[in-house]
Structure formats: structure tokens, C-alpha cells
Amino acid sequence: MAVEELKRFLSFVILCFGQVLVFNHIRLFGCAMPLLCVYFAITIPRGYPKWASLLWCFTLGLAVDVFSNTPGVGTGSMTLVAMMQTYLLELFVPRDSIPNLESSISTIGITKFATMAFILVFVYCLTFYMLEMFSFFNWLQWLLNVVASTLLTFVLIMAFEYVRQA
Amino acid sequence: MKNLIAFLTNYHHWFLFILLEIISVVLLFQYNSYQGSVWFSSANLVSGKVYEVDAGIRSFFSLTRVNEELTLRNFYLERQVAQLRRLYGDMTKDTTIMERQELEFLSRYKLIPAKIVSNTINKSDNLITINRGTSDGIERDMGVVCGNGVVGVVYMVSQHYSVVIPVLNRSSSRISCSIRHRGYFGYLRWYGGDPTIAYLEDVPRHAHFKRGDWIETSGYSNIFPHGVLVGRIETIYNSPDGLSYRLKVRLTTDFGRLRDVCVISDKDIAEHARLLEQAEDSLTMKPK
Numbered sequence: 001m002a003v004e005e006l007k008r009f010l011s012f013v014i015l016c017f018g019q020v021l022v023f024n025h026i027r028l029f030g031c032a033m034p035l036l037c038v039y040f041a042i043t044i045p046r047g048y049p050k051w052a053s054l055l056w057c058f059t060l061g062l063a064v065d066v067f068s069n070t071p072g073v074g075t076g077s078m079t080l081v082a083m084m085q086t087y088l089l090e091l092f093v094p095r096d097s098i099p100n101l102e103s104s105i106s107t108i109g110i111t112k113f114a115t116m117a118f119i120l121v122f123v124y125c126l127t128f129y130m131l132e133m134f135s136f137f138n139w140l141q142w143l144l145n146v147v148a149s150t151l152l153t154f155v156l157i158m159a160f161e162y163v164r165q166a
Numbered sequence: 167m168k169n170l171i172a173f174l175t176n177y178h179h180w181f182l183f184i185l186l187e188i189i190s191v192v193l194l195f196q197y198n199s200y201q202g203s204v205w206f207s208s209a210n211l212v213s214g215k216v217y218e219v220d221a222g223i224r225s226f227f228s229l230t231r232v233n234e235e236l237t238l239r240n241f242y243l244e245r246q247v248a249q250l251r252r253l254y255g256d257m258t259k260d261t262t263i264m265e266r267q268e269l270e271f272l273s274r275y276k277l278i279p280a281k282i283v284s285n286t287i288n289k290s291d292n293l294i295t296i297n298r299g300t301s302d303g304i305e306r307d308m309g310v311v312c313g314n315g316v317v318g319v320v321y322m323v324s325q326h327y328s329v330v331i332p333v334l335n336r337s338s339s340r341i342s343c344s345i346r347h348r349g350y351f352g353y354l355r356w357y358g359g360d361p362t363i364a365y366l367e368d369v370p371r372h373a374h375f376k377r378g379d380w381i382e383t384s385g386y387s388n389i390f391p392h393g394v395l396v397g398r399i400e401t402i403y404n405s406p407d408g409l410s411y412r413l414k415v416r417l418t419t420d421f422g423r424l425r426d427v428c429v430i431s432d433k434d435i436a437e438h439a440r441l442l443e444q445a446e447d448s449l450t451m452k453p454k
Contacts (some may be wrong), residue, residue, distance in 0.1 A: 021220050027288040030359075050179035058186045065193070067213045068286070069293045069329070072194025079186045083179075131194060133290060138358065 012060055015040050020067040031141070032148035034156050037064055037074070038124040041081045042117055042157070045102040046093055050086050057082035070132060077127035081120050092116050105161050117157050118150075125150045214327040217283035218297050225281065225425045232425055239313050275391055278302055278429040280310075283327070287361040287421045291337055294318060294330040296427060301325050307389060309430040315395040315418040316341065316383055317427050328429075334361055334421055343396050344384040345375045351384045354396060354415070361421050364397065366413040367405065377402065381415050388438045390430065 015037045023034045040060055044053045061078030065071050092112045093101055105113050129145050174181075225232075280296040298304050300323050310317040310330050318332035318339065331338050336358050343366055344351035350373035356364040366381060379399045385392025397415040405412045432438075 017216075020216075024286070030288070033288070051182050054179060054182050054186060058189075061190070066210065067216070067284075069284075069295075072190045072192070075193060076187055076190030079183065079190060083183045086179075138290075141358070 008056070011040060011043070012056065016060060016063045016067075019064050024068055028152060029148065031144045032152040033145070035121075035125060035128060035149055035153050036156060036160075037061070037078065038081055038121055038153065039157050039160065041078065041085045041124075042120055043102060043104070044082070044085060044089075045100045046089050046097070047099040047101075048086075050083075053086060054079060054082050073128060073131040076131055077124050080127055081124045084123060085120060088116055088119065105165055113161065114158065117161075118154050121153045121157065122146075122150045125153065210324065211326065214283060214295065214297070214324075217295060218281075221281060221283040221297075221425070228423060228425060231423070236313055276303070276431040278304060278431060280304075280427050280429055282424055282427060285332075285421070285424055287334055290358045292332055292334045292421075293321075294332050294424070296328055296330060296429070297326065298429060299324050299326040299328050303431060304328050304429055305431075308432075309383075309390040309394075310427050311390070311394050311430060312419055312424060312427045314420065315397065316390060317419055317421075317424065319389055320429065332421060333364055333417065333419070341390070341396070342384045342386045343381050345369070345373070345399075346380040346382050346393075348373065348375050348379065350375065351386070352410075352413070354381075362417050363400070364415050364417055366399075366415050367410070369411040369413060371410060373411065375399065375413075381413070388432055391432070 019035070019037045023036055027033050037060055041053075041057050044056070057078040058075060061075035064074045064078075068074075089103055092103070092108055092115070097107075101107055103113060103116060108116075125146050129142055129149070133142050133145075278298055280298040280302075282294055283297050284295040286292045286294075294310075294317070296310070304320060304323055306320055306323055308320045310320060310332075316333065318330045318335070319341070320328050321331045321338075322329040333339050333341065333354060334356050336356055339354070339356060341354045342351060343354045350369055352366045352369040354364050354366055369375075377399050381396040381399065383390040383392065383394040383396060395418050397417040397419075399413050400416045401414040403412045403414065404410075
């Protein structure tokens with residue numbers, strides 16, 4: 001149990017600093033930014049206490065926000081994604097699977113994992129840009145940001161997942 | 167009662183969810199109006215330190231280019247000073263007054279060198295964090311410049327770090343600028359997108375200028391001294407209401423490669439602000 005928590009804390013730190021120091025500086029074609037901290041929410045195992053997963057994601061969002069001067073933006077969207085993940089995972093895993101199953105390609109299969117990851121990434125990007133551009137009138141740019149960031153983040157997460165399997 | 171407790175224990179995560187979302191929304195809306203929020207920004211000590219290490223590594227790799235740029239700029243300025251001194255000497259037959267005036271001008275302003283520890287250019291409201299704060303003599307509303315031109319205005323200050331609103335901040339940055347040698351002024355705005363293009367608004371219709379003219383700070387606000395380079399006019403448009411010109415300006419500052427900046431501390435700024443306040447007070451008190 002303690003080892004699991006330690007692992008989670010380590011991935012928390014890696015994703016937080018990865019997002020702040022590397023991914024925040026990437027902007028492909030002026031619109032696609034990888035928002036990889038959502039990967040943290042995707043890997044929360046089934047049966048993990050809901051309040052704990054909410055608090056973990058809230059804290060990760062807050063940490064990223066503090067570094068990138070966007071208070072509330074990452075925090076709000078990460079909390080929403082954490083809430084969705086706990087219910088979404090139930091839909092994708094078989095009823096009789098082990099209680100602390102962690103979602104990955106090897107445990108639930110590539111199609112299910114990809115669908116789940118895509119939904120969560122999309123929701124995250126949607127809320128993230130909605131909160132960030134609260135007063136921004138340029139909706140075309142907004143749409144472009146959401147779509148491009150979703151695709152880029154999704155591709156990166158799938159690549160990460162493959163590397164983890166190998 | 168039993169049912170109520172059962173309800174609360176079954177759905178306690180929903181309450182937590184709502185509470186956390188409320189906290190995020192409060193953070194989102196309070197940030198800009200609440201000065202104490204320096205703790206929730208990149209100006210707090212922990213994130214400042216992390217960014218400082220990060221910026222140290224990054225700036226090491228760009229040293230060659232920075233050096234090249236500075237050498238060029240230095241050369242250009244030296245040549246300009248020599249030329250101006252010669253011209254001034256020719257006109258006044260007095261070669262010492264120039265040096266005296268120069269010293270006087272410079273002693274009004276104090277330059278505090280600072281390093282940028284975090285910077286974005288891809289959002290609509292970008293912010294810059296620098297590694298100097300109140301303990302280095304930095305206060306709110308001081309101007310920030312770099313070797314190539316204007317950068318922005320100090321917005322929040324903690325003890326060792328400050329957050330700067332750069333020109334590339336769509337909703338908060340308005341810098342008063344004028345056209346060099348022509349005197350007409352307007353204010354500089356940025357509308358997102360390309361970080362090398364900004365717009366000079368409210369230039370009067372009767373102004374004379376042409377493409378390629380230089381834009382510099384006007385010195386009206388006392389945040390920047392007169393004559394800090396801003397950019398060059400690229401295209402001239404009419405403003406949407408047709409009452410003034412809107413100039414597309416190519417900025418001389420390359421925000422994407424910014425590392426070293428200077429904060430301008432004006433010793434008269436407090437006096438200027440006090441005077442302005444008094445003037446505004448006396449205007450509002452005047453009976454109609």
C-alpha cells in the first residue's frame with residue numbers, strides 16, 4: 001500500500017514538473033499544447049477512494065497552476081476529470097475484474113483504454129481552455145486550441161503507455 | 167436522521183467535488199483583483215526557486231547568441247553616441263555640457279538588472295517572472311526594459327521575485343508610445359497571436375508619419391523614460407471607428423528569447439503619482 005502511494009507521489013512530481021518545465025513551453029503550430037498532467041488521473045486504479053483521487057488531482061492541478069500563473073484553471077479541470085474518471089472506468093472494466101485494477105493497455109485492452117483516455121483528455125482540454133479564455137472572444141482560436149491539444153495529448157499518452165508496456 | 171447520515175456517507179465524494187470546484191472558481195475570479203494572491207502565482211518562493219534553476223540552465227545554452235546580440239547593440243550605441251556628440255559639439259561649440267547633461271539624465275533613473283525566471287508568449291495574457299523583488303528595491307508599476315527595447319511593467323512584487331505584465335498581455339498591457347522625431351503619440355496594445363506584432367492605437371488623423379518610422383516610449387507615464395525603443399511601423403490602418411489611425415508595429419524585443427532585463431526605478435515616481443492623485447481629487451471635488 002505504502003509503495004503504491006509512494007509510486008503515485010513520484011508520478012505526481014514527475015508529471016507536475018514535466019508539465020511546468022517542458023510541456024508548457026511547447027506550442028505546436030501555435031495551438032497544440034500537450035496537457036499531460038491528465039495522465040495522472042487516467043492511471044488512478046479502480047476502487048481507489050474517490051475522495052483521495054479528487055484530492056490528488058486537485059493538488060496536482062493547483063501545483064501546475066501556481067507555476068504557470070493560471071490559478072483555478074488547471075485545478076478546476078483536473079478535479080472534474082478525476083470525478084469523471086472514477087465513474088468512466090466502471091463502464092470500461094468487466095464487472096468481475098480485480099478490485100484494484102489499474103487502467104492500461106494490458107489490463108483493459110487498447111480499444112477501451114484509447115476510448116477512455118480520449119474522452120478524459122478531451123474533457124480536460126475543453127474545460128482547461130474554457131476556463132483559461134474566460135473572456136476571450138476569439139472562439140475559432142479556442143476551438144483550434146481544444147482540438148489540437150486534445151489530439152497531441154492523446155497521441156503522447158498512447159506513446160507513453162506503449163513505452164510503459166514494453 | 168439515519169437516512170440523512172447514510173446519504174452523506176454514501177455521497178461524501180460529491181460534496182468534496184463541489185467544494186474543490188468552488189475553490190478553483192474562487193481562485194479563478196479572485197486572482198486579478200486580489201494583491202495577496204502572490205502566494206498563488208509564480209512569484210512565491212518555491213516556484214520562484216525552481217524557475218530560477220530552470221532559467222539558469224536555459225540561459226546557459228543561449229549565452230552565445232545573447233553575447234552576439236549585446237556586442238552588436240553595444241557597437242551600434244557607441245557609434246551613435248560618438249556621432250551625436252560630434253554633432254552637438256559642432257552646433258554648440260561646447261563639448262563638456264553634453265557629458266554633464268548625460269550624467270544628470272542618468273542619475274534620475276536607477277537601473278536594476280534582473281534575470282527572467284519564467285516567461286510565456288503563447289497565451290492571450292502572458293506574464294513574466296523575474297528574480298528581483300522588494301529586497302532589491304523593486305516596487306509595483308516600475309518599467310522593465312531589455313537591451314533591444316521595452317518589455318513591460320511590474321505588477322506584483324514579493325520579497326525576492328516579481329511578476330511583470332509584458333507588452334504581450336492582451337487585457338492588461340497599455341503602454342504610452344510616440345513616433346520618433348514626429349511626437350504624435352498613442353498607446354500600444356497586443357491582441358494575441360504573433361508575439362512580434364503589436365498595435366499602436368489612437369494616433370490622431372492629422373499626424374504625419376510613414377512606414378518604417380520608429381516607435382518609442384513617450385515618457386508621459388513616468389514608468390518609462392522618454393525614448394526607449396519599442397518597434398517599427400509596418401502597416402498603417404484606420405481604426406474601426408475611423409477617427410484615428412491604428413499602426414501595426416513590429417516589436418524590436420524578441421520575447422521568445424528574453425533572458426536579461428533591467429528594471430527602471432524612477433526616483434520621482436512617488437512625487438509624480440502624488441501630484442496626479444491631488445489633481446484628480448481636486449477635479450472631482452469641483453462643484454458642477
